[in-house]
Amino acid sequence: MNARWAYIQLQTRIVKKMLADSVRSHEIQRQVMLHKVRLCADSRFGREHGLASIRNTDDFRRQIPITDFEYLRPYMDEVRNGNPGAMFGPSTRLLMFALTSGTTEKPKLIPVTDDFIKSYKRGWKIWGLKTHIDHMDLARKDYVHLAGDWQESQTDAGVWCGSISGLAAEIRPAVVRRPFIVPPQVGKISDWTSRQYMTLRLSLPSRRVGMIVTANPLTLISLANLADQHKETLLKDLRDGTVTMPNQDVDYADSLKSRVRRVSRRRCNELEEVVNRTGRLLPRDFWPELSVVGVWMGGSVGAFIPDVRKLYGDCAFRDHGLSASEGRMTIPMNDESNAGLLDYTSNYFEFIPAAEFGNDNPTILESHELEEGQSYYILLTNSGGLFRYNIHDVVQCAGYEGQTPLLTFLHKGVHCSNMTGEKLTEYQVATAVREAFVDSQRSVETVMLVPVMDSVPRYMLLIESQADQGVERLAEAIDSRLSNLNCEYENRLKTKRLLPILPRTVPSGTWERLRNEKIANRGGTQEQYKHTFLGTSDSVLDQLPAGTLASGR
Numbered sequence: 364m365n366a367r368w369a370y371i372q373l374q375t376r377i378v379k380k381m382l383a384d385s386v387r388s389h390e391i392q393r394q395v396m397l398h399k400v401r402l403c404a405d406s407r408f409g410r411e412h413g414l415a416s417i418r419n420t421d422d423f424r425r426q427i428p429i430t431d432f433e434y435l436r437p438y439m440d441e442v443r444n445g446n447p448g449a450m451f452g453p454s455t456r457l458l459m460f461a462l463t464s465g466t467t468e469k470p471k472l473i474p475v476t477d478d479f480i481k482s483y484k485r486g487w488k489i490w491g492l493k494t495h496i497d498h499m500d501l502a503r504k505d506y507v508h509l510a511g512d513w514q515e516s517q518t519d520a521g522v523w524c525g526s527i528s529g530l531a532a533e534i535r536p537a538v539v540r541r542p543f544i545v546p547p548q549v550g551k552i553s554d555w556t557s558r559q560y561m562t563l564r565l566s567l568p569s570r571r572v573g574m575i576v577t578a579n580p581l582t583l584i585s586l587a588n589l590a591d592q593h594k595e596t597l598l599k600d601l602r603d604g605t606v607t608m609p610n611q612d613v614d615y616a617d618s619l620k621s622r623v624r625r626v627s628r629r630r631c632n633e634l635e636e637v638v639n640r641t642g643r644l645l646p647r648d649f650w651p652e653l654s655v656v657g658v659w660m661g662g663s664v665g666a667f668i669p670d671v672r673k674l675y676g677d678c679a680f681r682d683h684g685l686s687a688s689e690g691r692m693t694i695p696m697n698d699e700s701n702a703g704l705l706d707y708t709s710n711y712f713e714f715i716p717a718a719e720f721g722n723d724n725p726t727i728l729e730s731h732e733l734e735e736g737q738s739y740y741i742l743l744t745n746s747g748g749l750f751r752y753n754i755h756d757v758v759q760c761a762g763y764e765g766q767t768p769l770l771t772f773l774h775k776g777v778h779c780s781n782m783t784g785e786k787l788t789e790y791q792v793a794t795a796v797r798e799a800f801v802d803s804q805r806s807v808e809t810v811m812l813v814p815v816m817d818s819v820p821r822y823m824l825l826i827e828s829q830a831d832q833g834v835e836r837l838a839e840a841i842d843s844r845l846s847n848l849n850c851e852y853e854n855r856l857k858t859k860r861l862l863p864i865l866p867r868t869v870p871s872g873t874w875e876r877l878r879n880e881k882i883a884n885r886g887g888t889q890e891q892y893k894h895t896f897l898g899t900s901d902s903v904l905d906q907l908p909a910g911t912l913a914s915g916r
Contacts, residue, residue, distance in 0.1 A: 368502040370538045371495050377485075378492045381694075381708065385765030388707040389731040396423060396711040399744050402478060405452040408438045408748070424727065427750050429742060432471050439748065443472055445520030450748040451476065459513055460524040461688035472518075473688045475527055478746035482709035484531055486684070486691035490657075493696050494574070494681050498654050504573025505544045507566045508532065509582060512550045526550065527688060544569055548616045557613040559589050563597060564606055565619075568626040570633065572650040575675070576657035578683050580667040581894070583658060587646050587674040594644035598634060601626040647676030659683045661701035661772040663789055663896050666797035666807045673806075685772045689754055690745040693770050702761040702769040705730050710746075714739035717757055720776065733760040733768045740776055757790075780899055782820040783860045785852040787812075787845070792897040795844035802840050803833060809874045812841070812864070813898040821862035823901075827871050838866040869907060877906060 384391060400423070404414040413426045428434070441449030447457050451474075458480060460472035475483075495501050511526025513533070518524060532547040545562050552558040563586065566572060577583060590597065596607050604625035606615075637648045646653065656675055660668055660682040668680065682695040684703050690710050693703025705712060712730050717738040719725035733739060738759045743752045758770040774789030781787065792812050800807045811825045824838045842864050846853035855861035874894060 366538055374492055378489055381489055385767040388767040392707050392711055399711055399746055402455055402746060403451055407449045429751050429753055431753050442474055443518045459530055461527045462524050463688035474747040476746050486694055486706050486709050490694050494655060500654055501573045504571050505569045506542045507545050507572055507575040508543050509577035510547055510550045548619050552615050554610045554613045557608045557610045559586050560609055563590050564600055568630055571652050573652055574655040578659050580658050580664050580671045583671050591643050591645055594638055602631050645674055653678045655679050655681055657681050657683050662774055663793040666793050670806050689743055689749055702771045704764055704769055705767050707767055711744040713742040730768050731766045735760050735762050780814045780897060782814050783855045785855050789897045791848045795841050795848060796896050798844045799837055799840035803837055809894055811898050813901050813903055815901050819862050822864050824864050824866045825869050827869055827873055834866040838864040
């Protein structure tokens, strides 16, 4: 503990500098932009876009259009096929590609370079250090981090493709690595359920887990439910020093096998006492010293945070931050808030007011020009060859630290429905669903609101069949909440240009099947998958077996 605490104290200067320099983030952002430009100036992309001539933001915007992945794909395809010079200068080293599904049907491979991973690790270091400053007890506790596999596949040129979290976990410094009791090799277990089982098998021996970190709250719910579902098997494995995978065909690395040992009788007895006393095996009981849960708290998945709290107990929640395979965008600095400080030292950011998105000549703002309470689309420039890249994230400015905005994630920009001028957003639907379930004194469940064009349009509420009790009242509550959140929606209901929400039940397991199909078809990982509460078309209905839509009212 002494070495770890000494390291934390030594490194806190980074956090202090980040906060102190927030008063001049405008200047730093322009330096970051010029640095990204120089990295790629001597490349095919750089020559074709005149990067060597860029000296300021006016040059930057004149030389480079707003881009998406399809614009960049020809260059990225060359990089994937073994020619890094299509996008990067000779001093840049390509480490891997991050896999992500994105908004098109074609999977995306995001280049991860040496400069990219440096920025990525710096953002995580600041997040972790600030969390430790606020929770000093973490310096004597263990951590559970659910990382992915950075070596899922290889390109024809031999470059690894996978999850950037796995690479970052493998290259942690030794002093940082020690408290993480689930090794990165667990992320290489291909079967998701077996991976989670191994996570539990290796972390349950410790009652001193102080922090668990993963992006998606649904992952935490799944982990807790798996522990309870397999409690007898887990307790037997702990006593016998064995591993009984849910999928017996799954193999795992020898380095993991060497970590599997019998657990002390005292700890086994403690866990058995938990099951005898509560009838369940849940994190709130088997990790009694848990201080912090690090997880996404905003956007659509924020609706599941109340259920995570029930499973993990009375501990602080620290937002994971707005981050993606393309890079980190915000660093939350406080508990219980999904507002994060713009990561102004790692990437360069521009913003388009949400109301102007899609215009031929929208207003382009730098970070210091945002207005509190207003919503914006992010344009990202990183060290992985993404320039002025529309990442389709919509954020809201929640205030400022110095010149640096605090941003909350609202929703992906593609998740918007507008049949009659109601301009319904994913954020509004997720909020209405969460509040309607709370009003009904029910745990939030996975549902989807789907637009249905008819002589008079309406939205259809799809909910799995085991939850059909009270579904009509739930649909009415969602309608009411949406009317409070969106005056245009309220107006369309009152003027009968929209009919009230129509509830329909779908078979149990529908959402899991659709999730697995999407991941198989479009790439990405279980952790990256975020269920959308709002469908943008009724095409999802075509993916349901014929005759499965049961009447809800």
